[in-house]
Amino acid sequence: MTIMEERQAEIGRPRPRKEDARLITGRSRYTDNITLPGMLHLAMVRSPLARARITGIDTSAAASAPGVVQVLTGADLAAEQGSMPNAWPITPEQKTPPHPAVAVDTVNFAGEIVAVVIARSAAAARDASELIDVDYEDLPVVTDLATAARDEEVIHPDLGTNRSATWVFDSAQAGTGGDVEEALANSEVVIERTFTQQRLIPAFMEPRSTVVDPTGEQITMWSATQIPHVLRVMLALTLGVPESKLRVIAPDVGGGFGGKLQVTPEEVITLLAARRVGKPCKYTETRSETMMGAHHGRDQLQTLRLGANRDGTVTGLDVRLLADMGAYLGLITSGIPILGAFMYNGIYKFSAYRFECTNVFTNKVWTDAYRGAGRPEATFAIERMMDELATELGMDPIEVRRKNWIAHEEFPFTTVASLEYDSGNYEAATDKALELFDYEGLRAEQRRRRESGDPVQLGIGVSTFTEMCGLAPSRVLGALDYGAGGWEYAQVRVLPTGNVEVVTGVSPHGQGHVTAWSQIVADRLGVPFENVEVLYGDTQVAQRGMDTYGSRSLAVGGMAVVAATDKVVEKAKQVAAHMLEAATEDIEFSGGQFSVRGTDQGVSFNDVALATFAAHDLPDGFEPSLDSDATFDPENFSFPHGTHLAAMEVDTETGQVRVHKYVCVDDVGHVINPLIVDGQVHGGLAQGIAQALFEEAIYDESGTLLTGSFTEYLVPSAPDLPEFTVDRTYTPATTNVLGVKGVGEAGTIASTPAIVNGILDAIRHLGVEDVPMPCSPSRVWNAIQQARTSGQQAPEPEVAP
């Protein structure tokens, strides 16, 4: 009987990650690193045209080229390839075009696959792919969202329209608020603005790659995916392969950000090719292919009308969206804008709200999840509108927010968009951020620069945000017609030595789950951090799971781990009671020790593990195993929030913009590993800032992606970003016992409006009212020039509060 030792709590410790060991030494296991005996390689032939009828494909030269095993076209695969799945029909009437993995008759975006070469080497496949001669008959191309919505040219003629679906939320109908038209009519101020959420490319660093081994009866797929479990079931449903014959493995995955939350044509094709030739096949895309062929994000036109009274109280908000689907509907393409529908009210108390979104097809690659997925768009719009309101009323942007936000004592709070926010303290986060930022000092500096006519003006951008995380309560998903639930699975296995294996249904690709889960389990079982192994990403290992997206891993997946761990403890207590000749009810468990209440009698977790393994002397009828699994379905979303402040310098001579200072105070509830949480925030900020300043996927009118490489699509590197000041407040979530909320998307969601608000704050006194994103130097400069030339109409310089 061992003596209890004081052990330091693992939760809350800045543990360096376990998973780094192989990644920093080059022993990584990315899909493209996999080589199997006899493996063949695929190359894709992609349409250079955005919309065309395929009138002929001559594959003869390619088929007889050196090393080529087979060439496949859409016609060859038509009978077996099915249609790429869309798992979120947002309305029963949604129009969904057929989406073949390999185009059969027509192509609808530049980059769509029209033929596949299977060869003995990647080089041979690439060489032969040039020999395939495709004849196209041009069809009219529609790339502009608003134009497409007018149906002058219908991209999928069988659908009869480019409008896929229209989805509405109305607080008057939902009973969560009043009628928005009435509210706006009775408002003292109504502000109407239109914002463009430009199209973005997720730009994960690892290009997508898939290896399929069709060994015997089983098909094993390794893929650079966020969603091995969803992929498995979707492949089974799409291709009619028995699910039980499919094993999907997501090995090391080099980033996703929603971009790998997809079932891809390339995965379907690699599987079909491997099955045809009966040999392992690999396909790894080039970055050029990623840019044009992997789904993009955002791409919405937002029109908002916000009503308010002169004291700053917002009375109602009307939101109308056009959302660009691209040419097809991917896995959850149609639902992305709907994820934003619940967030346009942000952290505020509005009395009336209406949201209407129309999803529209264009001849571009389809859009789908990208970090934040719907919520950054909503947050951007409302946070921009709050600044517009502040300007209109001559109020400080912080004051306008204070006037409208939910006070901390009002939680839980049911919003006008029908969500119940469980907890939060916007005052605390904002106060802390203002202090760290030196808000007053920077306002003084701003005034100084304005008065002296400094060519480099300073602006302060505010963004107070919340987001719905922990996707998602299954019943809510059901109500939204999403094709699956939002639960998560975990298993905890106790080895004879007391080491613990944790199986998780989430699928990490950089988030540090192995480390965080180890910390959770170490604390709950009182075992050393080092003794916990975390297994994931293989449907044969983690037999159930809903994978990683929507800041769900910890709030949902982590909770499943907790639930499974609790079951282990319950079982172990029975064994401990038996060993200690006590009643189970009298057993207490703490710090890895089982003890009899009120005595110094105890056994360690390791002792119990070994005794259970030996099974020589267990309670009658006790199954000799402590292993447990659990499936956790959240009762509600979690609602991280925060206040982000950006001091932006604008060089009025060149339009160049620089982040002078960036402070954010996020409240993500309890923190398992602050190192990891800070890292998530940093990375999120970088992506959100990049949307504000640098990134945009641009197509020309014929549908060619002009930003088809990192030379033109501007992903920032180290000198392009500032040092961030990251801090936190802690208001635990009340809907899970860990008190966690999720942090994966926070930085991205909050930072974009902070940056743009900051830029406008710097140059608004010059008469500039808006700069479309990304706020490139030329756009900023042009906005200043336009304001100067129409100077007479420019509003009187607003005195900075």
Add this chain to the structure above:
Amino acid sequence: MELTHHFEVPASKETTWQTFNDLEQVVPCFPGATLTEVDGDEFTGQVKVKIGPISLTYQGTGRFVERDEAAGKIVLEASGKDRRGNGNAGATVTAVLTETADGTAVDVNTDLDIGGKPAQFGRGMIQSISNKMLQRFLDCIRSKMTDEQPTGTP
């Protein structure tokens, strides 16, 4: 993209018209172009484009879509694809001939459509480069009409 050019030749409208209608003379004037076959109003050929290290070979066909001698209007359409699948290119060239005191004025409007990888490589240069290539093309045609050597300067 739309490109417009204007030039004048000290030749009669009739001579100019004939030159413009002679594919064997016109097509090879385009930098890098070779004519492989002429069949009435239609032709096949290829254009080899070299821009620094980039080298593209478009193979394709073209035809006269309009020849209105009375109006002095010729519309030539050509389209091709890069032999390595890098992209397609199409052009519709509309030339309008007008008699002047000293000869003939030629107004050329070119609607050029370049798709695929070359368009991505742009940084705005595609238009400038295309403009220069067309200028060389027209200089060459003009020289044929005036029996001069191309001056090389626009």
Add this chain to the structure above:
Amino acid sequence: MIPSQFEFRAPTTVDEAVELLSNGMDVKVLAGGQSLLPVLKLRMADPEMVVSLTKVDALRGVRRDGDQLVIGAMTTHAEVATDPLIAAHAGLVGKVAGTIADPQVRNRGTIGGAVVHADPAGDMGGALLASDAQMTIAGPTGTRTVPAAEFFVDFFTTAVDEDELLTEIRLPVFDGWGADYQKFTRVAQQWSIVAAGAMVRTSGDQIAEARVVLTNMDSVPRRATAVEQALAGVPVTEEAVASACAAAAEGTNPTSDLNGDAEYRRHLATVLTRRAVLAAAGHRGT
């Protein structure tokens, strides 16, 4: 990502290299490869033969030859950027070399390769123009020398013919000149949207002589001679220099693209020229 097949030769002398260029095949010269290899990987070109200059030792390095500096065509940007001779006598060339692309590219990319590539957004051309560089070109009939002002012909086109090689760049020494290069980009690793380079010799509080060049304001680097003339004798003050630089964009022909239109580029050229001249003149900015 996988280039087409080609034959590869790595001669060790200039003569061998030149001989390989006239062998009747479609030959591409490989210097540092930082522009050529991406094109080959994207299969935007498929030469039959690649002649690498990597083993021609004679083409590497910086040396002083009388009142000239001689830079071998295969000297890397990193070497040019850190070379003490260049720093002392050709400040603008050194500064510009340090701004090209990123450190890894500077470690492989060469001055000769970059200028023969002649991308209008390439940075080094302007610096050579401002420095009155003489370009030595070797061909089948021997070597010839072309001044930088005649070297750049058009987009991606230089005086170097297909059967020729740029072997070295000769620079007169510019002692006592200040230099600055204002490179304007949206992200650090981007090509210049516009850049302005200035070399300034001051005398007391005045600009005695200035040399000003613009990058990406035309199909070739452009020398702003009007600005240079206007700057002569001008006091080193914001106002005086700004006024002398006001016409920096005159006569240029910039393109419009995703990063800005021609009008914006003209405006940038003016601002950047002023800043470069002031910095080169040692003016402490506001």
Add this chain to the structure above:
Amino acid sequence: MASRTQTISLTVDGVRYTDDVEPRLLLVQYLREVLGKTGTVVGCDTTNCGACTVLVDGRGIKSCTMLAVEADGHEVTTIEGLSANGELHPLQRAFNTCHALQCGFCTPGMIMQSASLLADNPDPSEEEVRHGLEGNLCRCTGYQNIVAAVRQAAAETAGHASSPASGSEATQ
């Protein structure tokens, strides 16, 4: 056409190799496919991302933009050859302790370029680190912890350098 392959001899991570390769084979493909050194990864095809950075004769280069035949006679160091005698390189340690990686895909290139940077400048400022890494893209970290890691490794290496026994680890 002459022979499709050429013989090259080079040293990679301290081991001498002689191989016949196609001239078109990129150095990164040689490392990954011929030598099985998959620690060096490919992130783009336009020489932007820097994920494939290795040291050639001690200096960081993008191995996707160098032919394997050009490496003939040279010395190449990859992420797999950075640690010596089973001990992590200070940069590797610092990347771990500073949480300078998430998905890890850019990490080999980041570490190798950082090694190249520290060889040139053993005590870089924050700004110098940022500019020294401008040819490397990371999509996860926002670079803050990468910069911190490089500076931490620099400090640690400087500490070592004051002791007579140590050499410059960064340059190998």
